[in-house]
Amino acid sequence: MGAASPGGVSPSLAWPESGRRYGGGSEPSPRPGGCHRRGASPKVSPSGCLVGFMRRSRRCTRTPRPRWTIPCWPSASSSVSTPTGPMSSTATRLLRTPRVWGGGGAFGCVSPLSPRESRAVTGSGWRSWGMDQGAGKRVKERGNGWRSRRTGGGAGCGLPRDGKGLIRLIAPQNLINPPPGPPSLPPTALHSGFKEVERELPGAEDLDGAARALMRLQDVYALSVKGMANGVFQRAGASCPPLYSPGRRVSLSADDCFHVGKVAYDTGDYYHSIAWLEEAVGLFRLSYGSWNPEDRSSLEDALDHLAFSYFMAGNISHALSLSREFLHYDPSNQRVVRNVAKYEKLLEMGTAASARPLQRPNSTRLQSRDAYEELCQRPGGQLAPEHLLRLSCSYETNGSPYLFLQPAKKEVVWIQPYVALYHDFISDAEAETIKGLAGPRLQRSVVASGEKQQKAEYRISKSAWLKDTADPVVRALEQRIAAVTGLDLRPPYAEYLQVVNYGLGGHYEPHFDHATLSAVEAGGSTAFVYANFSVPVVKNAALFWWNLRRNGDGDGDTLHAGCPVLAGDKWVANKWIHEHGQEFRRPCGADPQD
Numbered sequence: 295m296g297a298a299s300p301g302g303v304s305p306s307l308a309w310p311e312s313g314r315r316y317g318g319g320s321e322p323s324p325r326p327g328g329c330h331r332r333g334a335s336p337k338v339s340p341s342g343c344l345v346g347f348m349r350r351s352r353r354c355t356r357t358p359r360p361r362w363t364i365p366c367w368p369s370a371s372s373s374v375s376t377p378t379g380p381m382s383s384t385a386t387r388l389l390r391t392p393r394v395w396g397g398g399g400a401f402g403c404v405s406p407l408s409p410r411e412s413r414a415v416t417g418s419g420w421r422s423w424g425m426d427q428g429a430g431k432r433v434k435e436r437g438n439g440w441r442s443r444r445t446g447g448g449a450g451c452g453l454p455r456d457g458k459g460l461i462r463l464i465a466p467q468n469l470i471n472p473p474p475g476p477p478s479l480p481p482t483a484l485h486s487g488f489k490e491v492e493r494e495l496p497g498a499e500d501l502d503g504a505a506r507a508l509m510r511l512q513d514v515y516a517l518s519v520k521g522m523a524n525g526v527f528q529r530a531g532a533s534c535p536p537l538y539s540p541g542r543r544v545s546l547s548a549d550d551c552f553h554v555g556k557v558a559y560d561t562g563d564y565y566h567s568i569a570w571l572e573e574a575v576g577l578f579r580l581s582y583g584s585w586n587p588e589d590r591s592s593l594e595d596a597l598d599h600l601a602f603s604y605f606m607a608g609n610i611s612h613a614l615s616l617s618r619e620f621l622h623y624d625p626s627n628q629r630v631v632r633n634v635a636k637y638e639k640l641l642e643m644g645t646a647a648s649a650r651p652l653q654r655p656n657s658t659r660l661q662s663r664d665a666y667e668e669l670c671q672r673p674g675g676q677l678a679p680e681h682l683l684r685l686s687c688s689y690e691t692n693g694s695p696y697l698f699l700q701p702a703k704k705e706v707v708w709i710q711p712y713v714a715l716y717h718d719f720i721s722d723a724e725a726e727t728i729k730g731l732a733g734p735r736l737q738r739s740v741v742a743s744g745e746k747q748q749k750a751e752y753r754i755s756k757s758a759w760l761k762d763t764a765d766p767v768v769r770a771l772e773q774r775i776a777a778v779t780g781l782d783l784r785p786p787y788a789e790y791l792q793v794v795n796y797g798l799g800g801h802y803e804p805h806f807d808h809a810t811l812s813a814v815e816a817g818g819s820t821a822f823v824y825a826n827f828s829v830p831v832v833k834n835a836a837l838f839w840w841n842l843r844r845n846g847d848g849d850g851d852t853l854h855a856g857c858p859v860l861a862g863d864k865w866v867a868n869k870w871i872h873e874h875g876q877e878f879r880r881p882c883g884a885d886p887q888d
């Protein structure tokens with residue numbers, strides 16, 4: 295971290311140092327990698343991951359705040375003049391032994407790990423189905439390549455308001471305390487029992503995924519970080535009512551906010567790191583003097599990372615004042631002492647870059663990002679007046695005996711592209727059955743990448759494929775789809791039913807394919823980015839559209855996305871029906887362009 299030169303800094307001047315080159319020699323570290331906790335032996339999360347985000351109510355008081363006395367690692371810093379942010383991630387990774395979340399190593403300095411979202415899945419939603427013609431049809435939209443309709447990953451979420459922190463947001467069911475064993479259980483049995491439970495617990499990657507999910511929600515819904523930390527989904531800078539007010543609020547701790555900021559910091563994303571570390575600093579200042587044994591980070595850590603983030607953003611005077619505040623708590627930290635001198639020099643020389651307005655990194659490289667986010671924030675759309683009259687609601691039998699007794703309730707929601715919403719398409723009981731069948735088979739969704747399939751940040755959900763032989767309910771659902779669409783779903787003319795679960799922050803950025811649907815507490819609309827409308831999640835309804843024209847060309851107007859889930863979770867079932875096999879059911883039009 296921090297290796298890149300900040301704009302405007304005189305090259306002749308050594309950069310401030312970032313790296314927590316902790317311990318060793320005479321340089322005590324402010325918070326040496328979590329390997330020493332005040333008055334306590336190193337706290338290693340038994341799960342290897344939870345400590346950072348689970349808080350117990352017990353708080354110890356420490357007055358005055360004790361110093362770190364045990365250096366953790368040999369100092370490597372004295373000869374380093376290249377500025378780096380606090381503790382580079384590589385160093386963190388090396389120093390973290392054993393690999394436990396905040397345990398043996400990190401004080402919240404979690405080394406970046408490969409992206410993987412929570413394995414958690416909880417359910418409250420429902421599902422829906424969509425359809426598609428042309429199996430495997432992929433269309434390029436964004437700068438970063440092809441996507442197919444097969445993508446996904448997920449972070450379950452229940453947002454319980456019990457103060458258990460961020461990990462609860464992503465995996466509530468994983469945190470249910472394991473049933474207490476018999477009192478006389480021998481330690482070995484306890485240990486092996488624990489090992490078993492541990493495998494199911496969220497890991498560091500899950501936590502990093504949760505942090506990224508929070509930043510995604512912040513961006514897509516333009517949320518205030520302060521509000522999010524307080525459990526309120528409030529637009530940044532807006533005085534209007536919150537976007538969503540959960541029944542029970544879950545607030546984030548200073549440590550949680552530090553972790554989110556640190557995930558951003560580790561990727562050089564100072565736009566997000568500043569916002570989250572500001573929040574962490576504010577919260578740590580408020581609780582200064584009381585010690586939460588679950589915290590892996592401290593006010594010093596937050597100040598240190600925030601100062602360096604500001605420096606990287608060109609705000610030297612802010613970097614200076616935060617570093618001075620840091621030294622107030624830890625005057626002996628030579629790295630920060632040197633940084634302060636460098637900042638002062640820069641300001642004195644007047645060569646410091648003026649604070650640049652921080653640009654949000656366009657990590658998704660979406661050309662249509664603004665339109666997409668706007669549609670996620672405000673589901674709906676403005677239909678052209680000539681199309682308004684063509685909107686309708688009707689009971690449809692479609693000439694099918696399956697629908698005579700119970701016609702489909704069709705609502706045409708858009709004309710070009712044609713999009714219809716079928717209300718009450720499945721019952722609650724059917725939805726539960728499908729979720730139950732899919733649950734054990736859910737896996738992080740993947741996307742096509744050349745010949746291979748891989749996980750991708752732009753589709754975060756979990757999914758499973760269900761054959762119609764899996765259960766009579768799946769069979770009945772497929773028959774209903776065939777009846778409503780008039781299409782042939784028999785193999786090989788359609789794919790299996792794909793059941794998808796999105797957790798908190800789960801999403802699927804704009805892409806082309808087929809069709810979709812679901813039900814969720816907040817967020818999660820299906821946005822048609824080019825057509826400029828979005829459809830909120832409607833429980834038990836099915837959304838249908840053609841993604842191919844009659845002539846077989848892809849319909850560019852059907853670029854669509856699953857907006858991030860703001861609260862609750864979202865279940866969707868996709869049904870993709872191939873073009874092949876439908877020649878007589880949906881023949882070409884008279885107009886070749888049709």
Ligand SMILES: O=C(O)CCC(=O)C(=O)O
Nearest residue numbers: 802810819820855856866
């Ligand atoms: O979840 C949504 O609303 C859209 C999902 C989707 O488009 C898909 O799974 O292909």
Ligand SMILES: [Fe+2]
Nearest residue numbers: 807808809810
């Ligand atoms: Fe899709």
